[in-house]
Amino acid sequence: MAVALLLLWALCNAIRVNGEESNGRCDHKLKFNPRPHSVSIQEFGAIGDGKTLNTIAFRNAIFYLKSFADKGGAQLYVPPGRWLTGSFNLTSHLTLFLEKDAIILGSQDPSHWGIVEPLPSYGRGIELPGRRYRSLVNGYMLRDVVITGDNGTIDGQGSVWWEWFTSHSLNYTRPHLVEFVSSEYVLVSNISLLNAPAYNIHPVYCSNVHIHNISVYAPPESPYTVGIVPDSSDNICIEDCNISMGHDAIAFKSGWDEYGIAYGRPTTIAHVRRVDLRSSTGSSLAFGSEMSGGISDILVEEVHLYDSLTGIEFRTTIGRGGYIKEIMISDVDLLNVNTSFAAIGDYGSHPDDKFDPDAFPVLEKITLQNIIGTNITIAGNFKGIEESPFTFICLSNISLSINSTSLSPWQCSYVSGFSESVFPEPCPELMNSSTSSCGILMLELQFYNIIL
Ligand SMILES: *[C@@H]1O[C@H](CO)[C@@H](O)[C@H](O)[C@H]1NC(C)=O
Numbered sequence: 001m002a003v004a005l006l007l008l009w010a011l012c013n014a015i016r017v018n019g020e021e022s023n024g025r026c027d028h029k030l031k032f033n034p035r036p037h038s039v040s041i042q043e044f045g046a047i048g049d050g051k052t053l054n055t056i057a058f059r060n061a062i063f064y065l066k067s068f069a070d071k072g073g074a075q076l077y078v079p080p081g082r083w084l085t086g087s088f089n090l091t092s093h094l095t096l097f098l099e100k101d102a103i104i105l106g107s108q109d110p111s112h113w114g115i116v117e118p119l120p121s122y123g124r125g126i127e128l129p130g131r132r133y134r135s136l137v138n139g140y141m142l143r144d145v146v147i148t149g150d151n152g153t154i155d156g157q158g159s160v161w162w163e164w165f166t167s168h169s170l171n172y173t174r175p176h177l178v179e180f181v182s183s184e185y186v187l188v189s190n191i192s193l194l195n196a197p198a199y200n201i202h203p204v205y206c207s208n209v210h211i212h213n214i215s216v217y218a219p220p221e222s223p224y225t226v227g228i229v230p231d232s233s234d235n236i237c238i239e240d241c242n243i244s245m246g247h248d249a250i251a252f253k254s255g256w257d258e259y260g261i262a263y264g265r266p267t268t269i270a271h272v273r274r275v276d277l278r279s280s281t282g283s284s285l286a287f288g289s290e291m292s293g294g295i296s297d298i299l300v301e302e303v304h305l306y307d308s309l310t311g312i313e314f315r316t317t318i319g320r321g322g323y324i325k326e327i328m329i330s331d332v333d334l335l336n337v338n339t340s341f342a343a344i345g346d347y348g349s350h351p352d353d354k355f356d357p358d359a360f361p362v363l364e365k366i367t368l369q370n371i372i373g374t375n376i377t378i379a380g381n382f383k384g385i386e387e388s389p390f391t392f393i394c395l396s397n398i399s400l401s402i403n404s405t406s407l408s409p410w411q412c413s414y415v416s417g418f419s420e421s422v423f424p425e426p427c428p429e430l431m432n433s434s435t436s437s438c439g440i441l442m443l444e445l446q447f448y449n450i451i452l
């Protein structure tokens with residue numbers, strides 16, 4: 001049963017939520033039935049010595065468990081050990097359970113990962129034209145899939161990929177650790193993800209994806225590693241996670257220029273709460289820059305962002321089209337962050353020269369409220385687009401302690417918005433007093449409460 005909830009989006013000073021349904025979407029837990037059948041990966045000949053390649057065992061086990069799809073589904077149990085593998089596919093109505101001290105290790109031989117076609121909303125691999133490496137753990141057109149455990153680990157052993165990336169010796173775009181394509185009712189919980197070659201969890205064209213209580217880590221120097229990337233997907237909950245990355249911790253995306261515009265699937269209705277995010281060279285919380293299908297209706301609350309280059313960043317560029325709008329970010333604690341907030345209108349590159357130079361992206365209706373920052377260098381950097389200025393930016397109840405006197409704390413161009421109780425005092429563009437409010441925006445959130 002879907003419960004509809006109306007969020008009244010008043011000005012900076014208040015977001016009014018209808019009655020008692022003020023709980024976030026993460027409160028509407030997806031419910032997965034226990035699986036009546038369980039097999040251990042060892043029954044398929046896997047050896048957890050960290051050396052034996054177990055790709056065939058994983059593939060055979062999952063092929064076998066497919067036959068339980070119409071019998072309540074099944075669990076694949078991974079006991080303690082170091083289980084080296086190449087890429088494999090999950091199946092519907094499956095739980096992959098990683099016991100304490102179970103580690104799935106990604107092979108460091110690219111031939112064990114395989115190559116796949118680019119995503120239609122990107123038209124090519126993000127890093128290199130053409131096809132891309134297949135992710136380690138894949139879900140394609142699935143329903144009702146769980147990856148969980150007792151803090152078992154999926155370790156991508158990404159160091160080789162980072163070296164190849166840095167030395168420009170890759171022939172295809174790097175793979176991700178876990179990718180779900182066109183899938184629904186997906187849960188990832190109670191595990192750790194380590195050292196992804198590129199992204200850690202990439203749900204693309206998915207609905208109803210919940211990510212709970214996981215820790216995600218890649219070293220600060222790992223190039224362009226990203227934690228969780230909801231991409232052209234909807235009904236996403238991310239809660240109680242610790243993510244520390246080389247680049248972005250959580251990045252919302254929705255396709256690239258003319259490919260993303262043509263595919264036309266937005267990322268919408270997402271709720272992020274109680275997360276600890278760190279990103280050495282990127283943003284703890286990023287929107288875009290690939291956003292051509294649109295990004296909207298995102299609620300983020302109770303987040304701790306630390307030791308990051310940028311805290312919260314909205315990115316786009318001419319040629320993207322699409323929009324980033326109706327984003328509410330509340331109750332944020334920033335510590336040791338160079339730039340607290342950024343909205344950049346010339347960020348990122350194009351897939352090819354066929355992008356439409358008149359495809360101006362829209363960025364509007366962004367609320368940032370109840371934010372405290374310590375040891376911050378730049379409060380805000382808002383760099384809009386002349387032909388499509390950023391509008392309805394609302395800043396409320398923000399206090400940042402700035403550690404530099406040499407730089408101006410706010411940098412603003414082609415942006416307008418409102419602020420109240422913001423310290424240091426924002427640029428005039430963000431202190432519009434010609435109207436008393438951002439206007440009341442209605443935001444309809446489709447809640448879900450489905451028992452599979
Ligand atoms: C995994 O899924 C992809 C996409 O559906 C498919 O092309 C590939 O053959 C599958 N691999 C295996 C081993 O089933």
Ligand SMILES: *[C@@H]1O[C@H](CO)[C@@H](O)[C@H](O)[C@H]1NC(C)=O
Nearest residue numbers: 149150151152189190191213
């Ligand atoms: C989080 O996961 C760990 C194991 O990874 C488990 O011990 C803990 O109870 C989980 N917490 C919640 C709230 O589920």
Ligand SMILES: *[C@@H]1O[C@H](CO)[C@@H](O)[C@H](O)[C@H]1NC(C)=O
Nearest residue numbers: 151152153191192213214215
């Ligand atoms: C899970 O294990 C990781 C290390 O692999 C650790 O950093 C994290 O704190 C653990 N999480 C829980 C909830 O025990």
Ligand SMILES: *[C@@H]1O[C@H](CO)[C@@H](O)[C@H](O)[C@H]1NC(C)=O
Nearest residue numbers: 110111164165169170171172
């Ligand atoms: C890229 O292709 C070249 C030529 O086939 C090969 O020698 C090289 O090992 C490949 N690079 C990677 C990282 O696989």
Ligand SMILES: *[C@@H]1O[C@H](CO)[C@@H](O)[C@H](O)[C@H]1NC(C)=O
Nearest residue numbers: 148149187188189190212213
């Ligand atoms: C995560 O672990 C906790 C504690 O063991 C357990 O209560 C919870 O059900 C687990 N979550 C899932 C989705 O398995």
Ligand SMILES: *[C@@H]1O[C@H](CO)[C@@H](O)[C@H](O)[C@H]1NC(C)=O
Nearest residue numbers: 212213214215240241242276
């Ligand atoms: C996240 O970090 C906090 C504080 O260090 C810890 O209490 C919590 O268990 C961690 N959660 C996970 C999922 O690792």
Ligand SMILES: *[C@@H]1O[C@H](CO)[C@@H](O)[C@H](O)[C@H]1NC(C)=O
Nearest residue numbers: 307308335336337375376403
């Ligand atoms: C501010 O942050 C920087 C870098 O994160 C750190 O080196 C410095 O010690 C911090 N300053 C204070 C006063 O905490």
Ligand SMILES: *[C@@H]1O[C@H](CO)[C@@H](O)[C@H](O)[C@H]1NC(C)=O
Nearest residue numbers: 335336337338375376377403
């Ligand atoms: C100011 O904070 C930034 C970000 O935390 C840090 O990089 C820089 O070193 C800090 N400067 C001082 C003088 O602490």
Ligand SMILES: *[C@@H]1O[C@H](CO)[C@@H](O)[C@H](O)[C@H]1NC(C)=O
Nearest residue numbers: 309337338339377378381407
């Ligand atoms: C902080 O951001 C400013 C402006 O983007 C940049 O010039 C400076 O190098 C950054 N500082 C660090 C330590 O990265």
Ligand SMILES: *[C@@H]1O[C@H](CO)[C@@H](O)[C@H](O)[C@H]1NC(C)=O
Nearest residue numbers: 331332369370371372397398
């Ligand atoms: C302002 O923000 C702080 C910290 O985020 C919070 O504790 C406080 O309750 C907020 N004040 C109002 C009036 O919402």
Ligand SMILES: *[C@@H]1O[C@H](CO)[C@@H](O)[C@H](O)[C@H]1NC(C)=O
Nearest residue numbers: 415416417428429432434435
């Ligand atoms: C103030 O808002 C009005 C209407 O929303 C807009 O036309 C005007 O450009 C804004 N002024 C500034 C300084 O941003």
